[in-house]
Amino acid sequence: MSKKLRIGIIGTGGIAKAHVNAYKKLPYVEIVGVADVIAGKALAFAQAEGLTEAAPFNSHTELLRMDLDGVSICTPNVSHHITTVDALRAGKNVLLEKPMSVTLQEGLDMTRTAKESGKMLTLGFQPRYDPNMKLLQTIVQSGRLGNVYYVETGGGRRRGMPGGTFINKKLAGAGAMADIGCYSLDMALNTLGYPRPLTVSAYTTNHFGTNSLYHPEASKFEVEDFGVAMVRFENDLVLQFKISWAMHMDTLGPTMFLGTDAGLKVLPAGTGPWSGVWDGSVGSITLFHDEFGGHTSTPIPLVEHQLNLFDCKVHDFAEAVRDAKPAPIPGDQILIQQAIIDGVLRSADSRREVSVELPE
Incomplete structure (x- = not known):
């Protein structure tokens, strides 16, 4: 043009x-x-x-x-x-x-x-444009893992709580779940082809955000700084989703895809108190599988790139x-994770499992 x-x-x-x-x-x-x-x-x-x-x-x-x-x-x-x-x-x-x-x-x-x-x-x-995120999707959707029945994703910062509009419920809607959790959900759901969620059972807290020892705006802190959820999908797939802005721990663990034929462990890139979430690049990918009657693991070579x-x-x-x-x-895809986050908040408030409300 x-x-x-x-x-x-x-x-x-x-x-x-x-x-x-x-x-x-x-x-x-x-x-x-x-x-x-x-x-x-x-x-x-x-x-x-x-x-x-x-x-x-x-x-x-x-x-x-x-x-x-x-x-x-x-x-x-x-x-x-x-x-x-x-x-x-x-x-x-x-x-x-x-x-x-x-x-x-x-x-x-x-x-x-x-x-x-x-x-x-x-x-x-933007993490979708990392060639190694695309590699992860290729591996999972190739069928190498067999039937994927369990996925675990999320991440946590030892300290990494924002302030201002991020901690006001009316302005932000949610805290860590929406801010950095949306990246973790997209990383897992896009890899899987965005399956349809059915139910959510969740728990959230804001112990750190509401404590003046850890946050200068503790009196204004209205959202969650930690959350964990079990999400059920169609085709008998479950996902454990966990996220934290602050915690007394170095990590909430890797992202994992468990399949009937093999498993995949994925670590994020970066180090330090603000790392450990899926807003950046992939640090390593390891395939766990059986060969000739024995357990083995294979490091998957990462794609080197200089992309912004x-x-x-x-x-x-x-x-x-x-x-x-x-x-x-497309917005239609991301609407699915909005429905999951909505379910997380409703489940945490009601202290029970809830159905994911997503119209046909």
């Missing part, structure tokens, strides 16, 4: 800078507008990022009146629903930062609006818009 893609940025927090940097690397893209609800912030952001041709706005609705091919939505969680729905109804394709929404009903509204508008809604899960995964997700969105391709990470 000869005409450049016209892109708008909604929300000018730290993550918006990463979107801008990625778009700048694409010669067929121009950022023509920036919006933020805080007066003057859009203009300051555009100036700071060298977006001399981008018009600043104090509301996303003003930005959406422009001739745009797509928008990156980089707002706090509470704004994801309204900005996404408004953008889709205005005929714009949407790249939305995670998590998808505050509530399951909001997520349903967003995916329905995407279908009705005929526009793309794609979610920003964040750039990959932005580039994939832009290319999908340019070439009229399907959404790279």
